[in-house]
Amino acid sequence: MKKRIAALTVALSLSMFGAAAVCAEASATAAAPQVAAPAAAVSPAAAPASAAASQVAAPAASVAAKAAVAPAKGGAAPAKITPNRGITIGMFALIIAVTMGVVIWAAKKTQTASDFYTAGGGITGFQNGWAIAGDYMSAASFLGMSGLISLYGIDGFMYAVGPMFSFIAILLVIAEPCRNAGKYTLGDILCFRSSPKVVRGVAALSTVTVSIFYLIAQMVGAGKLMQMLLNIPYRVSVIGVGALMVAYVVFGGMKATTWVQIIKASLLMGATTVLCLLVAIKAGFNPVRFFTDVVSNGAIQEHVRMNVLKDVIAKPGVDYGQRFLEPGLFLKNPLDQISLGLAWALGAAGLPHILMRFFTVPSAKDARKSIIVALFLNSSFFFMISVIGFGAALYLTPQAISAVDKGGNMATLLLAQHMGGGAGSLGGDIFLAFICAVAFATILAVVSGLVLAASAAIAHDVYVNIIKDGKADQQLQVKVARITSLFVGTSAIVMGLMAEKENVVALVALAFAVAASGNFPVIMLSLFWRKFNTAGIVSGLVVGTISALTLVMVSPVMTYPKKIAADAKKVVETLEKKQAGGTVLAEKEVQALEKSRTEYVKNKDGKSMVGLDAPIFPLKNPGIVSVPLGFLAAVFGCLLFRERRAEEMFDEIDVRQNTGIGITSAADH
């Protein structure tokens, strides 16, 4: 059996890799690959990058055209980034080989349900800290955030604070109590003193919703990223990433997922540290000199004046360089920022795949240690990313960065190439290939954790505890968990393929809003409030989730065809006026005109997904409204239907969560 698993894993990985390589070669010769703004959509921090990332896929030629039309004159910029194919594919293969080795090792050690879901509680606090940190170091923060900083200065850096601070709520009120009172899933924590079947059902639904939204966003981001970096067709990338993800989870369970995450986090930390050090050396380790260079850089000044603030004639008394270090270039609505801040501070603590990580360590003390390690790692990571972002702006110029990708997502990659010796040099090629491979590993690790969380909710909560009344032997449980993972993974691939043109930023916003407004209030109240009961859990989860969903559906993050049509119309009118004025349009402008015309016709009668012309709710992040709603619903629901048993059983959960008495550990199985 074990051998068969190992053989299958290897075969699966090899065939998928072979297919990817062949298709990659084929597409290399194909004309004009589709280019879109990818990495920004790849994770939690994606919501921020949304505005910068254009959602419409456009032929490479027209992206280049836009860059040329843009008023930027910051020197001739290479409009594409071309990693060395051989070196890059070699590095990808190395990562796949190493992680597959991990899977084979982990598969041998995965015998029980506890092994599968929580690695038997055998992960140390230090290791778990790296794995949690890895969950936060996504392609969006690695590529998207540095890009945002390189184009919008300090506003991009401000985005790093939310993910970093989210550890405080987790450390103080979530991690240890959950470790003490829980077992595998959100349902385990919530159903303690309530009607287990109802609560498990609702909790599983919420877990699957959050994880799947998040997962689809990651899959789409992965597909677009691979397409942009290596010209691998979208479908091949999604299927390839999906196949690897399924192999990791189905065979290796939590142990493989954790180690893939740890490997990826160390690679990412290593790459970031080297890049940051190179910038620091160039700046002479002198932050004052570094920032003086940034604000007095002519290209940055012009970028802020022309591209961001759109002051064609410089306003007297405005220091456009210094403006780069001042807030308000990217973030315009203060209320939206507060709302996003709230979603981060509470939402991360309600994400099922993060919650699940606390069960992999043997005790609450280890859970505490893992959060502190993760906080240290992520704080230094985000700080280094800010140095990389400002360094990219200074040494590459924002114009050159946005010429390659409008959202700035390629800033880190371009900087790596530049610092390694420039395009075409061996050092540049190797460093760039390494960073591409790290970005690839990042996606793989994050999606695996999500598949595992969703599968645990279905297999453990729904199948074992609702359908089978908790009566299933270990072998059956593991088998069901594996089949469920295969099913969840396959569905994610299919949905990823269908969602190619979807607005993935909205999906991430959704996942976070649901976690903050639905999951977080009920977890808190279950752990700390004596009167809390079944009715409270159900009403809190339902109202929190539905209000968050509804508000996102009518918010500005959705796609509004009428708005796209209006923008296209503006381009058409400008260019037609120019034509009427007697100017002969350049070839690129003719193309842009054609494209805008078709876009206008396609979108002018369209409506958003829920049939709207324009957003009703003004904020991109519903947290500020939906979190209080979730809390209120939970409190009212519980007071309306008092439950004596739940109140009497509070003593048990209170003692358990505070002391760890009766903790569920690997030894109990």
Place this chain on the structure above:
Amino acid sequence: MSDKQQWEAIANHSKFIELKRKKRNFLFTWWIISTIYYLLLPVISGYFPEAFRIKVIGPINFGYLFILSQFVMAIGVAIYYAHVANKTFDRLTKQLLEALQ
């Protein structure tokens, strides 16, 4: 004793009450303080941006330093919590477990 009575007995144990009170006071106080400090960032940058523009060292302004201070604050709270938890909470838990045996 039934299961329920056993849990009740622990819940009413003087050591447990002491542990719970100390933990709650500490955790919620620091959680609220740090969250207020954290939310000051979007509030100041959104509603009082001129405060962030004040230059402190060369071109480095208050805004940049305030963002850095968020990192320092979070790490500080985490280290302080680890210190208190290791010293007080873990010791009280151990004493309670010993008293129960």
